[in-house]
Amino acid sequence: MSSDAAKADRIRELMATEGDAVAENTRGFNEGRYDSTSRLDDYEELKGEARAIKEDAIARLPELIEEVKETVEANGGTVYVADDAADANRYITELTAEERDADRLVKSKSMTSEEIEVNEALEAEGVDVVETDLGEWVLQVADEAPSHIVAPAIHKSREGIAELFNERFDPEEPLETAEELTMFARERLGELIEDADVGMTGANFIAADSGTMMLVTSEGNARKTVTATDTHVAVAGVEKIVPSVEEFAPFVELIGRSGTGQDVTSYISTLTPPVDSPVPDFQNDGDPLADGSDADRDFHLVLIDNGRLAMREDEELKETLYCIRCSACSNSCGNFQSVGGHAFGGETYSGGIATGWEAGIEGLDTAAEFNDLCTGCSRCVPACPVEIDIPWINTVVRDRINRGEADQSQVDWMFEELVPDEEPAGLDLGTRIVGNYETLAKWGSRTAPIANRLADVGPLRALGERVAGIDRRRDLPDFASQSLVDWFEARGGAAVPSEEASREAVLYPDTATNYVDVDRGKAAVRALEALDVHVRVPDLPGSGRPPLSQGMVETAKAKAEDVYAGLARHVDTGRDVVVIEPSDLGMFRREYEKFLPEASHERLADASYDVMEYLFGLLENGGDPAGLRAPAAGTGPVASGTRVAYHPHCQARTIGVGEHATAVMERLGYDVRTSDTECCGMAGSFGYKHDYYELSIDVGEPIREQFGDTDRTVVAAGTSCTEQIDALLGDAPMHPVQLVAPRE
Amino acid sequence: MRSPESSGMSLADRSTFKRRLDDLGVTVSEGPESACRDLIAEAAGDPAVGVSDAPLPDRVETEPTTADLRAAHTGVTDAELGVAEYGSVAIEADAAGTEPVSLFVDRHVVVLRERDLVPDMPDAFDWLGPKTREGSVDIVFATGPSATADMGGLVHGAHGPKEVHVVLLREEGSEGDDTDE
Numbered sequence: 001m002s003s004d005a006a007k008a009d010r011i012r013e014l015m016a017t018e019g020d021a022v023a024e025n026t027r028g029f030n031e032g033r034y035d036s037t038s039r040l041d042d043y044e045e046l047k048g049e050a051r052a053i054k055e056d057a058i059a060r061l062p063e064l065i066e067e068v069k070e071t072v073e074a075n076g077g078t079v080y081v082a083d084d085a086a087d088a089n090r091y092i093t094e095l096t097a098e099e100r101d102a103d104r105l106v107k108s109k110s111m112t113s114e115e116i117e118v119n120e121a122l123e124a125e126g127v128d129v130v131e132t133d134l135g136e137w138v139l140q141v142a143d144e145a146p147s148h149i150v151a152p153a154i155h156k157s158r159e160g161i162a163e164l165f166n167e168r169f170d171p172e173e174p175l176e177t178a179e180e181l182t183m184f185a186r187e188r189l190g191e192l193i194e195d196a197d198v199g200m201t202g203a204n205f206i207a208a209d210s211g212t213m214m215l216v217t218s219e220g221n222a223r224k225t226v227t228a229t230d231t232h233v234a235v236a237g238v239e240k241i242v243p244s245v246e247e248f249a250p251f252v253e254l255i256g257r258s259g260t261g262q263d264v265t266s267y268i269s270t271l272t273p274p275v276d277s278p279v280p281d282f283q284n285d286g287d288p289l290a291d292g293s294d295a296d297r298d299f300h301l302v303l304i305d306n307g308r309l310a311m312r313e314d315e316e317l318k319e320t321l322y323c324i325r326c327s328a329c330s331n332s333c334g335n336f337q338s339v340g341g342h343a344f345g346g347e348t349y350s351g352g353i354a355t356g357w358e359a360g361i362e363g364l365d366t367a368a369e370f371n372d373l374c375t376g377c378s379r380c381v382p383a384c385p386v387e388i389d390i391p392w393i394n395t396v397v398r399d400r401i402n403r404g405e406a407d408q409s410q411v412d413w414m415f416e417e418l419v420p421d422e423e424p425a426g427l428d429l430g431t432r433i434v435g436n437y438e439t440l441a442k443w444g445s446r447t448a449p450i451a452n453r454l455a456d457v458g459p460l461r462a463l464g465e466r467v468a469g470i471d472r473r474r475d476l477p478d479f480a481s482q483s484l485v486d487w488f489e490a491r492g493g494a495a496v497p498s499e500e501a502s503r504e505a506v507l508y509p510d511t512a513t514n515y516v517d518v519d520r521g522k523a524a525v526r527a528l529e530a531l532d533v534h535v536r537v538p539d540l541p542g543s544g545r546p547p548l549s550q551g552m553v554e555t556a557k558a559k560a561e562d563v564y565a566g567l568a569r570h571v572d573t574g575r576d577v578v579v580i581e582p583s584d585l586g587m588f589r590r591e592y593e594k595f596l597p598e599a600s601h602e603r604l605a606d607a608s609y610d611v612m613e614y615l616f617g618l619l620e621n622g623g624d625p626a627g628l629r630a631p632a633a634g635t636g637p638v639a640s641g642t643r644v645a646y647h648p649h650c651q652a653r654t655i656g657v658g659e660h661a662t663a664v665m666e667r668l669g670y671d672v673r674t675s676d677t678e679c680c681g682m683a684g685s686f687g688y689k690h691d692y693y694e695l696s697i698d699v700g701e702p703i704r705e706q707f708g709d710t711d712r713t714v715v716a717a718g719t720s721c722t723e724q725i726d727a728l729l730g731d732a733p734m735h736p737v738q739l740v741a742p743r744e
Numbered sequence: 745m746r747s748p749e750s751s752g753m754s755l756a757d758r759s760t761f762k763r764r765l766d767d768l769g770v771t772v773s774e775g776p777e778s779a780c781r782d783l784i785a786e787a788a789g790d791p792a793v794g795v796s797d798a799p800l801p802d803r804v805e806t807e808p809t810t811a812d813l814r815a816a817h818t819g820v821t822d823a824e825l826g827v828a829e830y831g832s833v834a835i836e837a838d839a840a841g842t843e844p845v846s847l848f849v850d851r852h853v854v855v856l857r858e859r860d861l862v863p864d865m866p867d868a869f870d871w872l873g874p875k876t877r878e879g880s881v882d883i884v885f886a887t888g889p890s891a892t893a894d895m896g897g898l899v900h901g902a903h904g905p906k907e908v909h910v911v912l913l914r915e916e917g918s919e920g921d922d923t924d925e
Contacts, residue, residue: 138894151893158896178898179899182902186901190903210876212876218890219890219894220890220902220903221902223884223903224848227837227844244873246870263830267884269885271837272876277839278839280813281810284810287810288809289809289812295839
């Protein structure tokens, strides 16, 4: 079995065993995030502030490391900067097992300690390591790995934990409820903490100018871990340092809200260790708790490099170091919600940002194991409290994987001849077919209907599945025999002459609209002309979205340059650019920032509009809504009814144009119900891939639950949403512009 | 909401603070400094231990042994600061044992003076910052009871207190009646 097939099997298995628990918990966290952040008046400002603090701190990192060494040592602690995991573990085990001769070390939750696998190192030296975070403890008892960076046992159900505890500990009364399980763990861990010699914590933030560290927790185990032991070892990545305690504030407000949807976690410990609390002596407990003397405490801060300083020098991976490990990118991710971190994760980290961490810490091979689970839907982008472009990191790493792992023996002579991409020979065939979708579509349109007929032939689909990984259960696009550009030219161009027009617009003929779904292009022309817009539909290249989704960065960049070259004249003439396909508008507004000179990107981004956003703007500026199609009166066919179900496209939501369609439809009198599913699961080509077909369908399941038996007219703007909803509901939705455009 | 001059106590801060505490399931009792002992007596269970500058009821053990701490139902401590927008109280992990007394118990009764209430989180960190640079200070911002959802449902009292009660003291002679807010 190939490694891809094994991976696909593993994903199916995880969806069956852990998917339900992961889905329930992550979707709950994600809703909590929306609720909690909506209560902040200055959410966007806070994110900007947090981002600026991290940018500055990482830029000055070497200097801050030196400063923290001085301040912690002035406070009476010790700092050790470990080059890698082995170096850190050697220091920690020598301190714990040899100097302290410790029998037991108690730990609060720390992903960095998982990264260096310090438990194994300590246990090898005979130290009993006890995880005191309840979720981590469950996993320690079960001998499993975390599936989520904040809630590590998110994949386990209450029933599963009860079964585990009852079997392992054989309590007098079988444990059942969450309360019983928690109290059992509290008591048992409480005893283990009392007898412990060393306490280990992580650190969410460290202030350089005072040596103060911040711990964000809810259970109180980190507080007990520090208080009950006289030796405190804090393990933290070097990237956790910020200049001073004042910079903690925006993170305190953002981290809980972004992660599990708590406004603030129960405990924010800001410790300047060694701490002043007396050490309770649980062995001689008749002694006074505090005898007035200074506590005899020892503190060691172990700062971990382990690839981070190299990431800092890597222009693309550097942003990863801004990550505060809040888990928003996991919880907002459709694929993560379905499979969890056991599939969507590497050695230690999981979720969207894990690609950056694992690539930087473990290497490309580890990142390659799960990187393609990021579909680029971008829903994590507005969720990230430090504004990391997580899809971009995933794309860049995919590009490096493509280039590094290219297998020269693969048969791709056909594509070397046929496609104009900028990628190395030997690139995976499925990647290449999707990446060159524009060429395929152009060819398909010219040769339709032969191409359409061939595409549906069973044996050919089987071959496509085997060679290119395209699942045969998916309908392939039907290419139109006349493209939108040709149709527009054939009808004689614009119906509204420019001298009579309110505005002039270029309707961008995106690949899907131009060659496959020409009807929505025609509808857009009608809607725009109904509002007195002089429309042009010039022949323009594809946006580069398909190659970008495959990590073909150079090809996407070449497309961006071509598109800009084709549009610059129009933009400079003052024409607006109207885009039907949201994923292409997303390119213009977001990704082109990486590909074009700053001024060019800004000019194009400012001139470009989603078609529904544009109609909204025209209506707001006095356009006559009577020109558009209001719902038909009475009880006609469903398609002309008042009631609409609308699924906004993921990337449209990220760039802030998901709601304009709702506003326009409501303005015209439609009753609109909007889906709150982050992404339909199709995500461009992702759902076509044979390995991910079931996952893709599972991600879209909430749409079926919400709209499955609706009598509403279903509308969706994205081509891939259209295909996915067709597969989910058995009927293809139309683009909102087709609903509101006047009839032909 | 975040103007630097708004660091003083206001009626709005107090009502925000109480509303947040209520959302968190934290009970509150208010009164003048002179009522402190009675308010604590009402709030504390038995047995109780305490470390506080405030006058405590006689039944609260103020020089507890570790055994007393282990046996205690309630721990009474001071708070250095309250954060109105979040319903948080700042506990100092000091040499007197405020941290263990607030932590190794089922109920934490925390005494906060109204004048120590600040509007929002940035104010709290502006207060804390200089202290960390002047000397070693350890502060825990506690918001509601200890909590976990790791066992398949939200449970209070994962490791720390299951219940929190705030005794909010106003200065003698200040206008304190806000019953009809």
